[in-house]
Amino acid sequence: MSELTPFAPMPLALGGPPDGNDATPPATPPPGKALRRRAKAAVVVRLLLNEGADVPLADLPDDLQVLLTEQMGAMGLVDRATLLSVVHEFAEELDGVGLAFPRGIAGALSALDGKINPATAARLRKEAGVRQSGDPWVRIRATDVADLAKLAEAESTEVAAVMLSKLDTTKAASLLGLLPGPHARRITYAVSLTESISPEAVDRIGLALASQIDARPIPAFPSAPVDRVGAILNFSRASTRDDVLSGLDETDADFARLVRKKLFTFAHIPARVQARDVPRVVREVPQQVMIPALAFALATPGDDQEAAEFILANMTSRAADALREEIAEAGRVKAAEADSAKNEIVTVVRTLQEAGDIILLQPDEEEDGG
Numbered sequence: 001m002s003e004l005t006p007f008a009p010m011p012l013a014l015g016g017p018p019d020g021n022d023a024t025p026p027a028t029p030p031p032g033k034a035l036r037r038r039a040k041a042a043v044v045v046r047l048l049l050n051e052g053a054d055v056p057l058a059d060l061p062d063d064l065q066v067l068l069t070e071q072m073g074a075m076g077l078v079d080r081a082t083l084l085s086v087v088h089e090f091a092e093e094l095d096g097v098g099l100a101f102p103r104g105i106a107g108a109l110s111a112l113d114g115k116i117n118p119a120t121a122a123r124l125r126k127e128a129g130v131r132q133s134g135d136p137w138v139r140i141r142a143t144d145v146a147d148l149a150k151l152a153e154a155e156s157t158e159v160a161a162v163m164l165s166k167l168d169t170t171k172a173a174s175l176l177g178l179l180p181g182p183h184a185r186r187i188t189y190a191v192s193l194t195e196s197i198s199p200e201a202v203d204r205i206g207l208a209l210a211s212q213i214d215a216r217p218i219p220a221f222p223s224a225p226v227d228r229v230g231a232i233l234n235f236s237r238a239s240t241r242d243d244v245l246s247g248l249d250e251t252d253a254d255f256a257r258l259v260r261k262k263l264f265t266f267a268h269i270p271a272r273v274q275a276r277d278v279p280r281v282v283r284e285v286p287q288q289v290m291i292p293a294l295a296f297a298l299a300t301p302g303d304d305q306e307a308a309e310f311i312l313a314n315m316t317s318r319a320a321d322a323l324r325e326e327i328a329e330a331g332r333v334k335a336a337e338a339d340s341a342k343n344e345i346v347t348v349v350r351t352l353q354e355a356g357d358i359i360l361l362q363p364d365e366e367e368d369g370g
Contacts, residue, residue: 035086042071043078043086061104122214136206137166143213145171149178151209152187161190162197162205226255230262235343238304241265264350264360266293266342267303270310273349277358278314284348287326289341295327296338304342 035043045068048055057065078086102111109121140148140163148167152160152175164172164187176184221228233241241263248256264272273281282290297308312320352358 035082038067038071039075040086040089042068042075043083044090046072046075047083047087136203136210139210139213140206141167141171145174146178147213148175151212152179153183155209157183157186157190158193159205159209160187161194162202163209164188165191165194166202166206226258226262229259233259234262234264234346237339238265264346266297266346267307269307269345269349272360273358274361275310275314277352278311279316280358281345281349281352282311282315282319284352285345289344290323291326291330291341292333292337293341293345294323295330296333296335297342298327299333 045055045057057068060068102108105124109124112121148163148171152163155163164175167175176188179187223231233244236244245256245260248259294308294311297304299305312323315323349358349360353360
């Protein structure tokens, strides 16, 4: 049984059989002194620690850590027969375990994190008055750095310094970069004053910050409004997209500007796709999709025509010439068919980007030709 591997060498480690003739321990060890379960747990933990096992006692609830420590402090010597009896009993119980469930609502919520509705989890946590996890800083470290920056600006300099100290170096640096310069300098200096802060105070600060994070309303949509509008307009007809953007310019120019930054259409290919990645994109697009898209774009002066020429210019000469011949033979293409084909090309580009096969340039970047 693999779970009992650490106990296999134990009889020999304790000195082996008295007569030295038989190295096989008895199937059932001789009875030892009767111990309470708490004392047996202390014996097992002590033995595992002696054998060099990494026992994550810090994951236990605080009250159990206290009880275990007090019990170990009260233990004296344990004879060999008692030790073997406790180990045998522990091994039998371990062998009989089928499943182990988390302890309490806090443990259950941690185990189900991301699996149940966030609103349901928040309501259960609020009703039960429990932490999201045993260590509130686990929850804080998993929070988006932009949200942590808002917390840092709203809290005192001392609290923000503790939060900064509990984050990993990369995330702490990103957090400082989002804060105004004077505020970032004050927080950085305050870190030097945290040396004497007690673990209990750090835990209380973590609980307070985590409760603020959990108190935020659960968003009904997984993405921001500008992302949702941008995604919809990406696959809308050009006439519809232009009409909507014109309306947004009149209603909310700032929102319209943000939406334009989220757009990625066929016309954006020359500005966003690097020339070296064009052959990779072309290989993934079927000919029956590429031909109507390029045929319509080449016959339509403007941004789409420039995108089509950009694609052809960055293919091999032989492939581009062959494609131009097929485009000439295709004749007139309907606008609806062309829009569908262009959207499929955009989908291919997005898929390659998400897979890490290509990297799109940001709207404010320029291709360096590298």
